[in-house]
Amino acid sequence: MADVQRQLDRVVSLMRAQQPVPAIGTVGLRSARFREGYSPESVTALFDNIAEWQRQLNIRHEVNDVDSAEATAPENGRLNWSRQQQVWVREITFQSTRFGSAYETDQVDDFLDNVLRAMGNGESLPDIKSAQFHMARAGRGGYDAAAVDHFLDQLERIRPL
Incomplete structure (x- = not known):
């Protein structure tokens, strides 16, 4: 759980600084013993949602940049x-x-x-x-x-x- 929280803290920090959030992998996360952690599927789904959010944000910024510039x-x-x-x-x-x-x-x-x-x-x-x-x-x-x-x-x- 600590590994996941560390990743989420990093994401929040980047968002607050208005910095892009890179894709987050689950490879480096340690598996919990005795079922004390989050399910791997839930963590993967969360990180996938964050990546999709960043992709959508990038697209919105790109559209806004193009709309604000004069198209020639x-x-x-x-x-x-x-x-x-x-x-x-x-x-x-x-x-x-x-x-x-x-x-x-x-x-x-x-x-x-x-x-x-x-x-x-x-x-x-x-x-x-x-x-x-x-x-x-x-x-x-x-x-x-x-x-x-x-x-x-x-x-x-x-x-x-």
Whole structure:
């Protein structure tokens, strides 16, 4: 428990100083004997939530920076998507689910490939508002629809540099 608290104290300190919070690994945490500690799953989930919070904060700052600066197209007419924006799209993962609302994984993956292709070519993104995915068949599994929709809402707000 002391190892986890030390990590949390570090996170709070960085947040108060308005510094970025790096990803926190659980590899260096000692396992508790006799079940006196937190469950490893809970600690991992907490650290994952902190990493997601930092990623969301980075995106918000990037969007605000772009909105506050005057947007001018480069001379070659290509849009300048940042490496961070492209990595964000490339590394997004959605939880698969067999129950509830889920989108066909292939369709979502194909759409994200098109987004990455447009970014890499310095083009406008595909029309996000008109993106439609079939619901996954019951029991077959697919990407959690709410998570995909949330990501698309965020994707719609980013702008090239």
